[in-house]
């Protein structure tokens with residue numbers, strides 16, 4: 903099955919590089935997208951502030967459906983904290 907929402911790597915070289923550097927994240931995001939489409943996972947508002955425009959944050963990329971929903975701001979903050987902790 904082809905994914906029609908896939909960005910064109912020629913237009914997004916940074917994303918293409920990110921994808922080749924992070925295959926497990928790409929896989930987890932894809933799996934999550936399918937799970938949402940199939941109704942297995944529901945998008946939720948930000949866990950911290952309730953912003954309805956939230957993104958899925960994975961703790962563990964081997965569990966694509968195990969996510970925390972965070973708005974852009976809190977998602978960035980979560981990653982900053984992960985980096986600070988050295989993971």
Ligand SMILES: [Zn+2]
Nearest residue numbers: 948951973976
């Ligand atoms: Zn938030």
Ligand SMILES: [Zn+2]
Nearest residue numbers: 958959960977
């Ligand atoms: Zn994240």
